[in-house]
Amino acid sequence: MGHPLRPGSAQDHHPRRPHPLSARLPRFDETVQYDVIRDTLMPEEQIDGVYASDSAGIALCGITNRRVILLDTAFPGGRAALITAPYSRITTVSYVSAEDEPIFSNTVAIQVGRTFYEVTCRGPEQAAEIHDLITWHLID
Numbered sequence: 001m002g003h004p005l006r007p008g009s010a011q012d013h014h015p016r017r018p019h020p021l022s023a024r025l026p027r028f029d030e031t032v033q034y035d036v037i038r039d040t041l042m043p044e045e046q047i048d049g050v051y052a053s054d055s056a057g058i059a060l061c062g063i064t065n066r067r068v069i070l071l072d073t074a075f076p077g078g079r080a081a082l083i084t085a086p087y088s089r090i091t092t093v094s095y096v097s098a099e100d101e102p103i104f105s106n107t108v109a110i111q112v113g114r115t116f117y118e119v120t121c122r123g124p125e126q127a128a129e130i131h132d133l134i135t136w137h138l139i140d
Contacts, residue, residue, distance in 0.1 A: 037062030037069055040082065048133050055107075055120040063133045068110060070117050085112040093134040095127065104128065 034050045041047070041064065048063045057074035068085045075081040089112050096118060097105035107120045108130045121127040 033060055033062075036060065036071065036082075037064070040069060040084075042066070049129060051119065051121060051126055051130055053119045053121065055118050058117050058119050061110075061119045061130060063130065063137075065137070068134060070110075070119075072117075083112075083117070085110065085117075087134075087137045089113060090134065090138060093131055093138065095131060108134075110134065 033052060034047070037047055037050045037060070040062075045067075046065045048065060050063075051061045053059055053061055057072050058070050059073045059080075060069075060071035062069035067087060068090065070083040070085065072081045072083055090110060091113070092109075092111040094109050094111075095103055095105050096107040096109045097103055102124075104124055104127070106122070106124055106127050107118055108127050110117045110119065119127075119130060121130065
């Protein structure tokens with residue numbers, strides 16, 4: 001029995017999956033957001049994507065070849081925190097949906113240790129990009 005496929009996706013028979021967005025990297029919505037993530041890069045680190053979030057706390061999600069960077073604007077004390085999550089510390093990435101919503105929703109949860117960070121995207125396509133980029137790095 002085969003694995004269920006996301007609607008519109010094709011089954012991949014190659015031993016190693018290509019990068020999900022290799023034809024159009026880096027992906028970003030606004031230059032200002034891209035600049036925030038770019039200014040945090042370490043040597044030999046490259047941006048895969050930068051995504052704005054409509055979540056109450058996480059305002060920005062940056063994905064690089066080495067880590068996920070989250071801008072948490074609901075940090076205690078009315079402060080903001082720029083959070084680094086190396087792929088070695090990310091345990092799961094998942095879609096989050098309500099009972100009446102499709103499973104491939106606008107929200108992605110990233111688990112770092114015991115903490116979950118929710119990123120609510122502008123649409124299911126952006127959520128799929130975040131989910132697939134992180135998953136690709138976790139299983140690569």
